[in-house]
Amino acid sequence: MVSIPLLLMGCGGVGRQLLHHVISCRPLHSQQGVRLRVVGVCDSKSMVAIPDVLTSEFRDDFLLQLCKIKSNGSSLLDLDNIGECEVYSGEEIGRKVIDVAAALRDSSGLALVDCSASSETIGLLSQVVNLEGCVVLANKKPLTSSLENYDKLVSQPRRIRHESTVGAGLPVISTINRMLSSGDPIIRIIGSLSGTLGYVMSEVESGRPFSQVVSAAKTLGFTEPDPRDDLSGMDVARKALILARLLGHRLELDSIKVESLYPLEMGPGKMSLEDFLAKGLPSLDEDIQKRIKNASSNGNVLHYVCLIEESRCEVGLQEVAKDSALGRLKGSDNVLEIYSRCYSKQPLVIQGAGAGNDTTAAGVLADILDVQDLFRHSTSGA
């Protein structure tokens, strides 16, 4: 039996779903000879940890109660039987995480799982890798920080997994890593990596005005509370940067060419959300309609894509061939076309749901199982 001590950062939808998956997969993982042992959980303010991280773990009923409390928006400190575990807050959290990783270094190592949306976890993640632990990320921020930080984080490539940072659980990162390790050079990646923008563009393509589609998508909960967070393209840019760096491009986030679907003067600092929805958005309809017509007259469709090719790394509206996998995309699916030596005429295509807590958490869990061989040598004591 391989025992993987797991410390989770982030109790949002993905983190909680991950705990549910871990619990419901216990019989399956037991069959596979793996035991996931949750030894600590943090939210943005507090951390609870089991006192003896070497041999003990949280009980499943405690984890379920934790999920319940967090989904109600309460603090970890509101847990009933918190007396059983140690509680940390503020700067103590980071110190404790490192203590746990150091304590586990000589036995099994720690799996630190980042399901937060924080840009401040990167130091901890790098330190855990240095302490021979593994890190698994759904959080894009650490991978899209400065190159200097990035290099530290990926200094031991076998000890980091981050499938769910691009396309949720879709096998994007794992596939690219497979291609790279087999010496199949990737020439071009083009894809639609935002379910929201994919949905918006395919609805606009079918004739509805941009402003109506965005407003309706907001009402349906398909966009962020302020849809400009989607329309800015910055989330797609982070995904593009993660892919580009994986391919070896030495890029920073601000060196990516990003097309925002609204002009600067309608930005969150300059225009209220109400004004943007009521006046800003409708003023954009005509231009987008024109570009769609233009694409159509070229036999193409207009999609919001991420494109990585040679030294180019761009995010924005592009015309794509109608009969390509990308051109045929409808709805909120993500799609990625990868061209390489092996896939030169026709690309390797990966398509499917690229968002959702269930799928994202499943991707994180698959990553955790994927690093199990690095924990194997520690089984003698289990």
Place this chain on the structure above:
Amino acid sequence: MVSIPLLLMGCGGVGRQLLHHVISCRPLHSQQGVRLRVVGVCDSKSMVAIPDVLTSEFRDDFLLQLCKIKSNGSSLLDLDNIGECEVYSGEEIGRKVIDVAAALRDSSGLALVDCSASSETIGLLSQVVNLEGCVVLANKKPLTSSLENYDKLVSQPRRIRHESTVGAGLPVISTINRMLSSGDPIIRIIGSLSGTLGYVMSEVESGRPFSQVVSAAKTLGFTEPDPRDDLSGMDVARKALILARLLGHRLELDSIKVESLYPLEMGPGKMSLEDFLAKGLPSLDEDIQKRIKNASSNGNVLHYVCLIEESRCEVGLQEVAKDSALGRLKGSDNVLEIYSRCYSKQPLVIQGAGAGNDTTAAGVLADILDVQDLFRHSTSGA
């Protein structure tokens, strides 16, 4: 540096391409801290091995000469500087493979790579797994033997990889394994897993008679020398069985429902290839044309698919929706649609070239790199 001792069975197109990839990837793998050390190579009759498998390896120029000789159809015994290495033949080969695996057991373990098309390697593969080695297969036969043999072969799931047995280098097996390990139950798999039959059916769909398409495909080298080897569906059936067993179905090859595209009385034992091409094939045109029209009137297209759903595992012609990834398939690409809890409304789709020595060998090499963590603890002596 991780050193992976590699023993290759099979010097056909895929095996030779693998050796070329291994050599051309040396700088890349060195950057990644991995050294692939080829310690032995077998064809169907002979085996050459380096005398000291613990520390030594074949030189790249020797491997290149070996590839050259095998591509000319010569024997391994024709190698120039064969004096440097040990030579085995017949039953000695199996004994030597086990000796090598046993010798390496306590240091690093052996990676035994099966790029042959033999049904007789299964015993060796299972024994190497038992000796704490890893096995990587492009060969479908060992995985489609009896369930009893299969169970032995996969008894240590982390020690076996076989991506290239289905869809060549396409990330089919690795993706299904990821989904399974994250507890995302797979409900339905449907796909086109024969480039040849995919090409034939999409050409027939576009109006050309079946017999003409098959004959032209044979001339172009798209089919086996006797195209009935493709048209029987048995190659697809083996792939279906591999996928079904991965999902936990307890099936034997002969329990899969397989539709052959020619009737029994036109089989290789009963009709010569010439007669089949001249008289047999044309007599099949009308029926297939009728079924295509029928599908079309239902808004569907006819494809030769593999379908796994609940207890069903079938291979044959099926109508599929025109606007699905499978329905839109043209040419020789493979495509797989996977439905699961996470991908329930829209499937996870993987599409791309599913054949070719380059792609198949790249899949094998990615598998070898994927088991590297099982070799890591052996680096102290390297």
